[in-house]
Structure formats: C-alpha cells, structure tokens
Amino acid sequence: MTWVHLAYMLASVLFIFGIKQLAAVRTARQGNFLAMVAMVIAIVAALAELAILYPESFDPRLIMTGLIVGAAVGAWLGMTVQATAMPEMVALLNGLGGLSSLLVALSYFYEQMIEMGKAGTVAVVLGSDGSVSVVLSILIGGVTVTGSFVAFGKLQGAKWMPEKPILLPHRHLISGGVIAATLLFSYLACFQISARWGLLLLLILVSLLCLALGVLLVIPIGGADMPVVISLLNSYSGLAASMTGFVIGNNLLIISGSLVGASGIILTMIMCKAMNRSLLNVLVGGFGMEEASGGEAKKQAYTKIKSTDAEELAQMLEAVERVVIVPGYGMAVAQAQHTVRELADILKKRGASVKYAIHPVAGRMPGHMNVLLAEADVPYDELFEMDDINNEFSNTDISIVIGANDVVNPEALDKKDSPIYGMPILRTHESRVVVIVKRSLSPGYAGIPNPLFEADNALMFFADARKGIEDTVRELKSNA
C-alpha cells in the first residue's frame, strides 16, 4: 500500500513540474509530456490500490472497457480536430471532466446511501465532511458540465447556441432563486432527510439545478467575453476534481485539482484585467446589449469615413518600412491567418519590418490569435504583446487592423462615459496610416461606435478579411 501512495506522491510532483513547464515556451511540450506520465502513473497506481484493497471482488473488466473506449474516443478527437476548432474542443473536453466529477459524486452517494442500505442521514453515514464534499462535487461538477457545453456551442457558432448574449427576463432573480434552492436542498439532503427515496429525489434535484445553473450562468455572456468564461470554467473543472478528491479521500486528486483551479483563476484574472472589468461585471453578462440599440442609431453618425480598396492598399504597401498587423476575431472567422502571413512574407521580402500586435482578449479564448498565427507558421518572435508594441505605433507607417474593433477603439483612452473607458487598447491611431479591414461599419462587441473609423489617418477597407487580404496580395504580386 505504501508503494501506491508513493506513486500518488510522485504523480503529484510530476503534475506540479508539468504545469510549471507548461508556463514557459521553451519547456511547454516537455511539461505536457510530464503531466501525461503523471496521469499514467496515477491510473496504474489507482488500479493497483483497488486490486490490493479488494483482492477477491475487484473486477477490472468494466474499468478496462471504459479506459480503452475512452482513450480511443479521446485519441480520435485529438487527432481529427481541425486546428482552428481547438478552442471548442477544449471547452467540450472541459465539460466531460466536469461530468466525470459529477458522476463520481453521484455514484459514491448512490453506493453508500442506497445500495449499502445504511441507516441515517448522509451526514451520519458519510461523515459531515464526506456529505459536504459530495454536494460540492455535484455542485461544481454540474455547473462545469453545462457551462462548458454552452461555451462549446457559442465558440462553435452552433445554431442552437447563438453567440449573442441571451438575456432572460429577471435573469438575476432566476439565477439567485436556483442558487438558493440548490443550497437549501443540499442542506436538507446532508443533514435533515434520512428517508432513502427522499434523499435520492433531493440529490437528483440538486444535480438538475446545478446543470440548469451552468446554462443560466453562461448564456447571458457574449462572444467577446468568452476568454474569461472559458478560463473560469477551466478553473471550476479543477476544483470539481479537487472536491472528488475529498469525496474518495485521495490527496493526489486534491492537489492536482487545486493546481488546475488556481491556474484557471490566474488566467481569468489576466483576461479581466485586459478588459478593465471585474469578474462580477463579466459574469453578470449582457455587456454591450444595453447600448446596442443606441449603437444602431449611431451607425449613421459616422460622417467622414474614407474608404479604400485592395489596389490602393497594395500601392501604399509598396513603399513602407514598418508595418504592424492587428488581428482580431474577424481574422479567425474568415480563417485569414494563412493569407495574412503570405502578405507579411511579401512585405518582408521587400525589406519592410512586419510585426503583429496581439491584444490579450482578441478572439474568443485566451491566446486565440497566437494559436491561429502559429498555425500559419508565423514566427513566434514577430508576435508582440500590447505593452511591448504600444510605444512603436507612432513610428509605424501602416497599421493593418484585421477584424478587430473594440481593442483599437481610442474612446477607451479619453471618453470617460464610454462603457469601455479604461480598457487597455492597442494605440493604432498613433500610426501614420491605419487601414481597417472590416466588412461593415457595424459596432463591435461593446456596441459602441469607434471614432478611429473616421480619424484623419484612417482608411476603411470594406471586405471580408480573407478576401480583402487575398486581393491585396494579388495586387502586390502583379505590381512586382
């Protein structure tokens, strides 16, 4: 038995090293490998522990079936998923992890309370600590499951889950009521009720309420706030695993779960800071919806828009030295990253320097733009973080904004009553010329007009990101 626990300990240490190495570019792949090794050790140790504890009754057949089928499905998903669909895949897998934690808690409860037929309340049979852990595991697991699945739908742009915030009437009241009911039923189930059918009913009710809560929490949150939600759900799935650790009394689960929980929280804070909004403000949801109607009216308020086209842009690019490309969600939607790199390659061949300015919350998940550009083989050292490149815009000949809006809106700097006031932005308006590749003048996620569009040095290039850049590349090639 000691060996089993030493193995668990080794796995915990490997997980810690794995996460540490995942946080640095040079060692990240090795870190992932370490975590993989740790997981194998943990599974083997758990099987050994079960075989030692239950020498006669342990039956690995069911487990092996589950492991093999699960591994096959997981490998198939991992192998076949398109690089651009990886954000959704992460959300989906996150939901499955939460579902597993939820099911473990339910199964443990059912085995101990119903099948073993012990008398008394849950708190008496499992110990009050055990009962609280079971309920917390169900709670966090349940919210993670449906929350992640809704996030999956939003990221995928599925028909059943529009990306726009869905605002139910009295949604705060509904969510508050569901939370209150969940806590009340949980309390009753733990400490008050001892009738078996009553307990079963309550636990099923609590599970359903938690699942509903996950949906209620994520549907009012719009597309551009997804980075926050995804990292928060990631944190939840870790905490759910941690609670499962309390349920079955396994320290390895507690350690690795809380590591994931903490790392998810840190990412969440980074994302919130990048939008200058509190976590609560994001979770309350509906951001930008209040102003949306006003935004429609203000759309006509643009008076001095200057537009341009591929030919003109190509001509301008003939003689530039310093170019900064600002990608946004529009580039992801249009899948324009390969074309963008092609453009950058041509410019570099002509001796211009090309840099990419990445806003922390550009796209729909943390690091979304980095993944897309990496997929298009854009060298890592051409990508610049906001703080590193903001001083360079005044030296830049042309900034090309591709499908980004709010993250380059100068209103955030000086207009105090703007909803995005105080959000750190990329200062593209300081460059000599800004070309904004965008399909229309429609407002971004925040639903507010962008004064950059009518700035003196700004040119609007009305086109789909991919089509527009493709045309420009063709013009550049034909001129050469």
Place this chain on the structure above:
Amino acid sequence: MLMSAFSSLSRLRWMFFGMCFLMGGLFVHGVSSAGEPAAPSKRQATVQTASAAQTASATKQSKASETASQSASLPPFLVGLYIFLLAIFVGFELITKVPPTLHTPLMSGSNAISGITIVGALYCARFTAPSVAKILGFIAVLCAMINVVGGFWVTDRLLQKFKK
C-alpha cells in the same frame, strides 16, 4: 490597509480561505448536530488503512486508527483541507507570469490534468456487479478518459505549432 488586502488577486485568495472555513464550519456543525462522532465511512477506513502501520491486522488496525484519529491525529478531511490550501498557493505561484502565447495550451493542458478525477471514477467502477453506482462509475471513467487523452493530445498538437 484592510481594503487594499481585499483588492484584485488577493480578494480571490480570501474567497478561497472563506470557502475552506465554511467547509470546516459545516464539518463541525455536522459533528455536533449528529450528536455523536460520525460513523467511520469506508472512505475513512481506506485512508486510515493506508496511513497506519501495515503490520497490524485489518480489524485491529481500523479500531486503533479510529481511536488515534479521535485523540491525536487530524481527521483525513482536515488533512485534505491543508493540502488543498497549500496546493492552491503552489498553483498561484507556479503561474504568475505566463506569456500570452501559451494561454491556450496552458488551459488545454491543465484541462487534461483536471481529468485526474478518473481516479475517483475507477474507484466507483471497481466491481462489475450490475448496479446504478457502477454504471455511473463506468460512464465517469469513459468521460474522464476522453478528457485526459483528448486533452493531452490537443495540447501536444498546439505546442508543436509553437516550435520555431
């Protein structure tokens, strides 16, 4: 002073503290409201069997460790709580500065690690005798394994792209 302690990240740390105290409080409440010490669950027995000396016979040992846990050593739940808190701090310290490039792979990798709940799932599916608990356990094993294998695979594919 106090206000500044409650700002930004530290506020979240306080929330974790609060959550842990709440759990501890419920634990105490449960013990007192039950009127008697909680009956040792199978889980506790498992943990105690693990931690106590191997030489004693199974029955003697569980009785011995039961009395020990009442007199001197901490109940496993509180030990778990200590570990939980400390691991949270380790997690915070590990990932204070992540380059944005790695945000997606870090999330995907840590997501795969959260599939560690598979150990709990294995425990639930340990016998094959058909029962609701086992079926739930089996589905849990399946989901967790998809999460683990898919998660590590996707992470590796993501990280391959970052190679210069």
